[in-house]
Amino acid sequence: MKFYITTPIYYVNDKPHIGHAYTTIAADILARFKRLMGYNVFFLTGTDEHGKKIEKAAEELKISPKELADKNHIIFKELWEKLDISYSKFIRTTDPEHQEAVKVFWTKMVSSGTVYKGKYVGWYCIHCESFFPSSQVKDGKCPSCGRAVDILEEESYFFSVKKFKEKLSKYIETSNFIRPEFRKAEVLNALKEIDDISISRSRERVSWGIPVPGDDKFVIYVWVDALINYVSALGYPNGDKMSFWPADVHFIGKDILKFHAIYWPMFLEAVGLEPPKTIFSHGWWRVEGKKMSKSLKNVVDPFEIAKLFGSDTLRFFMFREIPFGRDGDFSEEAIRKRYESNLAKDFGNLLLRVSKFAENNFPEGVRKNFPSSNTELETAFDLWMEKMENIDYFSALDVIWNLVNLANKLMDQKSPWNLIKHDREKAEQVIYELAHIIKVIIFMLYPFCVSTCRKVSHNFGIQWLLDESSPKDKKDVLGFQEKFKISSTGVLFPKIEG
Ligand code: MSP
Numbered sequence: 001m002k003f004y005i006t007t008p009i010y011y012v013n014d015k016p017h018i019g020h021a022y023t024t025i026a027a028d029i030l031a032r033f034k035r036l037m038g039y040n041v042f043f044l045t046g047t048d049e050h051g052k053k054i055e056k057a058a059e060e061l062k063i064s065p066k067e068l069a070d071k072n073h074i075i076f077k078e079l080w081e082k083l084d085i086s087y088s089k090f091i092r093t094t095d096p097e098h099q100e101a102v103k104v105f106w107t108k109m110v111s112s113g114t115v116y117k118g119k120y121v122g123w124y125c126i127h128c129e130s131f132f133p134s135s136q137v138k139d140g141k142c143p144s145c146g147r148a149v150d151i152l153e154e155e156s157y158f159f160s161v162k163k164f165k166e167k168l169s170k171y172i173e174t175s176n177f178i179r180p181e182f183r184k185a186e187v188l189n190a191l192k193e194i195d196d197i198s199i200s201r202s203r204e205r206v207s208w209g210i211p212v213p214g215d216d217k218f219v220i221y222v223w224v225d226a227l228i229n230y231v232s233a234l235g236y237p238n239g240d241k242m243s244f245w246p247a248d249v250h251f252i253g254k255d256i257l258k259f260h261a262i263y264w265p266m267f268l269e270a271v272g273l274e275p276p277k278t279i280f281s282h283g284w285w286r287v288e289g290k291k292m293s294k295s296l297k298n299v300v301d302p303f304e305i306a307k308l309f310g311s312d313t314l315r316f317f318m319f320r321e322i323p324f325g326r327d328g329d330f331s332e333e334a335i336r337k338r339y340e341s342n343l344a345k346d347f348g349n350l351l352l353r354v355s356k357f358a359e360n361n362f363p364e365g366v367r368k369n370f371p372s373s374n375t376e377l378e379t380a381f382d383l384w385m386e387k388m389e390n391i392d393y394f395s396a397l398d399v400i401w402n403l404v405n406l407a408n409k410l411m412d413q414k415s416p417w418n419l420i421k422h423d424r425e426k427a428e429q430v431i432y433e434l435a436h437i438i439k440v441i442i443f444m445l446y447p448f449c450v451s452t453c454r455k456v457s458h459n460f461g462i463q464w465l466l467d468e469s470s471p472k473d474k475k476d477v478l479g480f481q482e483k484f485k486i487s488s489t490g491v492l493f494p495k496i497e498g
Helices: 018-036 052-061 065-082 096-111 165-174 181-193 222-227 240-244 254-270 302-309 311-320 332-361 375-389 393-414 416-422 424-445 450-459 474-478
Strands: 002-011 040-048 089-092 115-125 130-132 150-159 200-202 215-220 249-253 278-282 285-287 328-330
Touching (some): 018 040, 018 285, 165 254, 181 254, 249 254, 311 332, 311 450, 375 424, 393 424, 424 450
Parallel strands (some): 002 040, 002 249
Antiparallel strands (some): 115 130
């Protein structure tokens, strides 16, 4: 069973921010979940290194674009390591194999008869690397990012869309291609209005790109170059990983939906490849109500957040705070609240209380000494599976938190610290029951809070459960084990001063 997941490839003109971390964590959560379920997952991320944006940033620093890319792509890699991102491949669009694949792809598009040479006159935004029709440009500002646009006139290669519109429209209407569902209408509208796509740039204006095969007065438009990464990483055209195509999920932000949901399937169709199965486009994080931007100096650095609160807290916060797909508001106060109330109080305290009590009173372990029944856990597990399959992380975390609350209630109501004084067996039974619930919680929470769950799985003697290299089924998770040998977890989420 193969499963192919991708993130966008990130521009290397700047350092990563929480928006980049968001998409990548979302992809990692699904990758880990699918691996636990026994899938052979290929998880791709990387960097988008060509185009005017990178050229300009390098110029300002008085270095070459390649030097800038060499320097900055490493920061992304470092961040992914900090955030426990388990990617299979990190692609760079300056990789020679990628550049070769782009040329092959281009040549195939041309021979399919869908490419012609023409002239483009219109508004152009360097930041978005896109042309915009006059109807969308107000006061000389880009309709997408708000920056100033310039009038540009140049020869260009165009991709003719008319052959593809109807089929794509049907595909969008009748499949699970666009997620969340509420974005379908906007894509269908954009598709209706779309003109032929300019797929090259004159070399005079943009020199940092892949030359158009057979016509080096032009470079290939950076979005064509970038989208092809999803197949070049598999060894397009004939590499052995091509069997992973079509991608199961492309995770992206809502701002780049048009490129993925309209351009990409058309390009693929032109070269005879299937469209991806799902494009999941998430919302944007604002910061304290405002758009994140350099000029407002409110860009949140994921390294700093991870340093202060830990990687698991960031991973948890982003998907517990808002339904995945919607916009959200990021603030240090909001993340601190989640840390203190959900992670430290509900979850961390539960684990500490149970594990410490077990360590002190049952150093040999707690044995299963009661008849088994676990319908409540089974219902929760089934629901969690359904939500995870559906990439509804918010609801999946809800299911998990209901169990955390249930376990806390059980601990309070059954007070094993009283029971132990007169009925040791009963106390052991309570702790076993709690350890069993915790085992299920740890499994379900693992894709979100990787390192905490790994640590705790050692404390509870269930590390085998989180081994992604061997598939787990319901029986593994819900089945009763002979005994739990438990050591204290210590304080998992210590108080953060300041
Ligand atoms: N290079 C292109 C993608 C090419 S994919 C074939 C690109 N790169 S990017 O670095 O600008 O952005 C990458 C991702 O970050 C996008 O999915 C975008 O939605 C996401 N985010 C950027 N700012 C964001 C927020 N403030 N909040 C959430 N995600 C945001 O686009």
